Amino acid sequence: MHFTRSLARPMMVAALALLGWSAQAQDGITKTSIVLGQSVALIGPGSALAAPFHAGAKIYFDKVNAAGGINGRKIELVTLDDRGSPALTETNTKKLVDQGVLALFGYYGSAQVAKAYPLIKDSEIVLFAPMSAADEFRGAKYANVFSVRPGYAEEAAAIARHAETLGARRFAVVYASDSESLAALDSTERTLPSLGATLSVKAAMGSGAVANSVDTVLAAKPQSILVIADANGAASAVRDIRAKGFRGPIYGYSNTGESLLAEELGPEGAGVVVVRVVPKSENPKAAVVREMLADAQSANAGKPNVYMVEGYIAARVLTEALRRVGREPSRAKLRKAIEGLDNMTLGGFRVHFADDRTGSKLVELSLIDSQGKIRE
Incomplete structure (x- = not known):
């Protein structure tokens, strides 16, 4: 089992943090941290999309933490590698839920989300911004799933x-x-x-x-x-x-x-x-892309792509909800804050969750040209 808090940090750090949650955290909140859980493929099937998403999210969360976090609390994204296996996603999610997280974030794969969901469906834990587009997640059966991307x-x-x-x-x-x-x-x-x-x-x-x-x-x-x-x-x-x-x-x-x-x-x-389903990663006209490119360069994150943009945007939207929760966060308050993100623009990217559990309707088409490059 691999425990990863950052693609750049030793995996053992996250493992130790996981073991310590039950002694410190109440529903993912300590005096100094807000704990989010993620099970995602960092190697294996799906990792070519999921790993850049994870990296983009970490870039933004690290930026927030460097500026003092949310009301003095740092955002701790604890990521367990499921290697693209739905069965391992289920095991990882049970660990995360049992140890205590405020929310689950950024899972990849429709089968993985379906496998994890029974573990949270009767709780106040939300799964935010899965990188999964199965239409069923937008229905009433998955009431705790809030997607940024459309189906x-x-x-x-x-x-x-x-x-x-x-x-x-x-x-x-x-x-x-x-x-x-x-x-x-x-x-x-x-x-x-x-x-x-x-x-x-x-x-x-x-x-x-x-x-x-x-x-x-x-x-x-x-x-x-x-x-x-x-x-x-x-x-x-x-x-x-x-x-x-x-x-x-x-x-x-x-x-x-x-x-x-x-x-x-x-x-x-x-x-x-x-x-x-997000702005083109080479498009400097979009403010959110310009900001991500600058932050990725500062973090030495390698060549950005559209999946890194998606992770960065998802982290930014969740951070805005966390800011709106106030100084006494809880799972119920976070859900209410997400539902209150009404016709909001972040770096030119529109998000609207009021009366809807899908925050963005952006769908654009990219064309591969005769040089093998992406064009809008």
Whole structure:
């Protein structure tokens, strides 16, 4: 088991902190700290997106702590590595809840969130800003989940509208069989037909069978192809689709990994359109991006990407809620503060939780150009 409080600190530090919570913390609050819990993949499946998210969040929390914290309390993000395993997410979440945290933060993976949720559903603990887009988390069944990012239904709608402008509304879908891709597929099957698009065929990418799935969808003569997979799987499918002569639009959801896919494909990715749910990481026009770039540079955090931006924004939104809680924080007060974030703008990024457990509706499309670069 790995316990990580920062990508730059020794893992043992977090382990010792975890062991000490029960003696100090009441619902994640001590005289000097506000304790948040996170189970996320720092290695293994999903880590290419989850680790930058974690790093972005830590950059912002560390910035807040360097300025004195929240009413004199430092934000302590204790992160347990689940290596992309839902079963390990469940184990980690039980540890976090049993030891006492104010809230859970920034989980990655729809299957992971679903596995962790029963441990908090009858409590006042909220799970804030999961990097998971399954539509079910926006429903009444998951009342303790507050998402900053929109769900796959909104992503599917953006893709459908774009395809309509191109006169290419007859879709085929190539999809991987991991849990996050299946969650996206479920939304696709419900959303695209409701918006007037046609889903003519779908084909699973079995192990080593990408070419077979591509042959299946191309035989249906689609106008657009939606590839639902991580960056590695999507890149394999895109290469084969183009090699077999398809020149229509190819789309990917946010879990495909915008910048990761562009790096995998290079110029071969020309014309691929990928959903993004936060401002582009190289866009200096967005104040929140300028601030994150400066903070990342100061923290020597490496090359920023869109997932680091998402983590930074999620941490900033939660910090604003913590400030509104006041000097005597509690789980119930934090939830009320989140629900009170009404039409608020942070660095140009709009957040609105009043009467909604999804704070942002931002969905934008990125295009990979002929140089393998991301364009808006």
